[in-house]
Amino acid sequence: MGRAPCCDKANVKKGPWSPEEDTKLKEYIEKYGTGGNWIALPQKAGLKRCGKSCRLRWLNYLRPNIKHGEFTDEEDRIICSLFATIGSRWSIIAAQLPGRTDNDIKNYWNTKLKKKLMAMSATPPQSQRKPPPFPPASSESLFSSLYKDCTTSYYNITTKPFTGFEPISSVHQSNLLHNTSTLASNNPSSFLQNPESLMSPVYYPCVKDNFLIFGGETSCSSSDGSCIQIKQEVDHHHMGGTNFASSGAYEDQTYKFMLSYGSSGGENVNRWNEKVNGYCGETQLDYDLEDVKQLISPSSTFNGSINTSNLLFIDESKTQEKVMYYHY
DNA sequence: AAACGTCACAACCGCTCCATT
DNA sequence: TAATGGAGCGGTTGTGACGTT
Incomplete structure (x- = not known):
């Protein structure tokens, strides 16, 4: 059964807002508030608009203290x-x-x-540009540089409840030297300012059934389906039995990545699957984010050097916001 | 000056989340 | 527990302004 439309599409105005409409909406909200019900608001305010449209107009344009103009x-x-x-x-x-x-x-x-x-940076030669993505930048792209940049022999992975962010300025940097996981979960941006602070306990990915499992079973409650499992199917033919993470030779590796998230009843709610080197080709890769990460990384170059920056990952769950951050 | 292309921004669409019933 | 519906989010589109030929 499909959802009922939020408004009568035939009787709502679309397109740019007129100054009169803006005034009506602004005056109504300033007088009565939104009442927590955007759907009913346009009728009460005398507007022939969809509630969603009103909400967007208010939030993006009419709301007080909206800053327009150049970004600093x-x-x-x-x-x-x-x-x-x-x-x-x-x-x-x-x-x-x-x-x-x-x-x-x-x-x-x-x-x-x-x-x-x-x-800001010229495109590097193809051969030096980037290894096969891990995992695919086109899907849950944040994970990709985990692979790309990882040339040391371990990952550090922790998970914490994600409660929101504090203003960057409110976190004293010295605090980052302690209790990093808590701070990272509260304020992921803050530790960007001090990546060195995250050098602490190390958790090795466990290898099980030809998969590298990040986070490990102990940190993941499979019963509630709320965890992320990142699995790297190790191709022993190409890996040659070496530690995956310690290998810097990407080009010849064949691997498959699977993200299983929120699995319930055998069916994943969110997932990506990827094979590269012509094995699958399910996903059209998009390197834009990778390029950006390279560009903004203080230690990055395009010449294949090791990047030791830290990365933070937030899972796709909005019911249980978690932060997973990795450093290496 | 007109035609065409590009850019920036506002607005819409469709989806997920989550509270309520 | 499932169904329902509103809120919120991110991706995409439409359109006017501006620049170029």
Whole structure:
């Protein structure tokens, strides 16, 4: 059974808002508030608009303290850092930039910032550019640099409940030297400023049934399906029995990545599967995010050197926001 | 000056999440 | 426990402004 439409599409106005409509909406909300019900609001306010449209108009344009105009360098930096960290979670990124809306940031990223970053560096020679993605940048892209950049022999993985972010400035950097997992979960952007602070306990991925399992079974409650399992199917023909993580030779490896998340009843809610080197080709790879990560990484180069920056991963669950961060 | 292309931004669409019943 | 519906989110599209030929 399909969902009922949120409004009568035939009787709602679409397209740009007129000044009169803006005034009506603004005055109504300032007088009565939204009442927590956007669907009913347009009728009460005398607007022939969909409730969702009203909400968007208010949040992105009419709301007080909305900042329009040029983004500052500092804002650029924050956006880039967070994008490389959490991907296109525009609402979360917007939460770090007072006065900016997610839509604003999204547009700014797509139209300007991405190009600006790309322009900062020439495209490297193909042979040096990047290893096969791990996992595919096109899906849950954050994980990809885990593989790309990982040339040391271990990962550190912890999971913590994700409760939200604090303003960057509110976290004293010295605190990052302690209790890093808590801080990272509260404020992933903060530890970007101090990546060295995350050098602490090491958890080795366990190898089981030809899969590297990050996080391990002990940290993952399979019964509630709330965990992420990142599995690397090890191709022993290509790996030659060497430690996967310690190998810097990507080109000849054949691997398959599987993300299983929220599995319930044998069916994954979210998942990506990837094979490379012509084995599968299910996923069209997109390297844009990888390029961006390279560009904004303070230690990065395009010449194949080891990148020791830290990465933070947030799982796709919004019911149990978790932060998984890896450093190596 | 007109035609065409590109860019930036506002708005829409469709999906997921989650509270309520 | 399942169904329902509103809120919120991210991706995409539409359109006007601007630049180039």
